[in-house]
Amino acid sequence: MLSANKKYTNSQEASGWLVSKKNEIMQRYGDAHSFALTFNPSVQIKCAMSIERSLTGDAPTVRQLLYTYQMEHLQVWVMAHIEDLNEYVGVKNKMATAQMKELASMIIVKSEYLKVSEILLFFHKLKAGDFGGFFGTVDPQKVGEYLNAFKVWRSQVLDKLHTKQAQEERERKLKEWERTGMSREEYEELKHPCHPESMEGSV
Numbered sequence: 001m002l003s004a005n006k007k008y009t010n011s012q013e014a015s016g017w018l019v020s021k022k023n024e025i026m027q028r029y030g031d032a033h034s035f036a037l038t039f040n041p042s043v044q045i046k047c048a049m050s051i052e053r054s055l056t057g058d059a060p061t062v063r064q065l066l067y068t069y070q071m072e073h074l075q076v077w078v079m080a081h082i083e084d085l086n087e088y089v090g091v092k093n094k095m096a097t098a099q100m101k102e103l104a105s106m107i108i109v110k111s112e113y114l115k116v117s118e119i120l121l122f123f124h125k126l127k128a129g130d131f132g133g134f135f136g137t138v139d140p141q142k143v144g145e146y147l148n149a150f151k152v153w154r155s156q157v158l159d160k161l162h163t164k165q166a167q168e169e170r171e172r173k174l175k176e177w178e179r180t181g182m183s184r185e186e187y188e189e190l191k192h193p194c195h196p197e198s199m200e201g202s203v
Contacts, residue, residue: 021060021067021068022064022068035065041080041081041120044120044123045124054117054118057117061112062074062113062114062116063112079101081119082143085127088127089127091137093137094137095140103144110147125150131145132146
């Protein structure tokens, strides 16, 4: 019974958190159309020029967007980036509309924990050929493979960033200790104070 109550409480907390994020997203970006304009394909370059911010910033995740907007709205947004990729890649055979729509849904389902900025970064890296190219056709399956490769790359970069941040935090604490720290003698004196008054009373 306690376990069930705990699960219910956790569910309530998660639901409350999502409602809070939804309100925050709506206040910050407006409706789905305004959101899509804010994160249109031309913004990909900004995400690529600030990789650390794209990976660790406060942009909403796909899961949060699914709670805020409709799946159809996110499909339209992702399709805009797929169409941009479709036009960019210099191959003869392009993706059909039906393929782009299905690919958009696949990307959304497989990327719930990714931030919006990370989705844009992924498309920029696709266009840059960082994970491979397209040969003869813009293959939706290849995009799926490159998304998996992006996630592996992302995890590696985040590990390095977390290690760097932890090192910086250790160095900060060390400098703070050096600035305010005390010697062993001072520590012992505070630990075992010797007051004249107490000595007089003990005589």
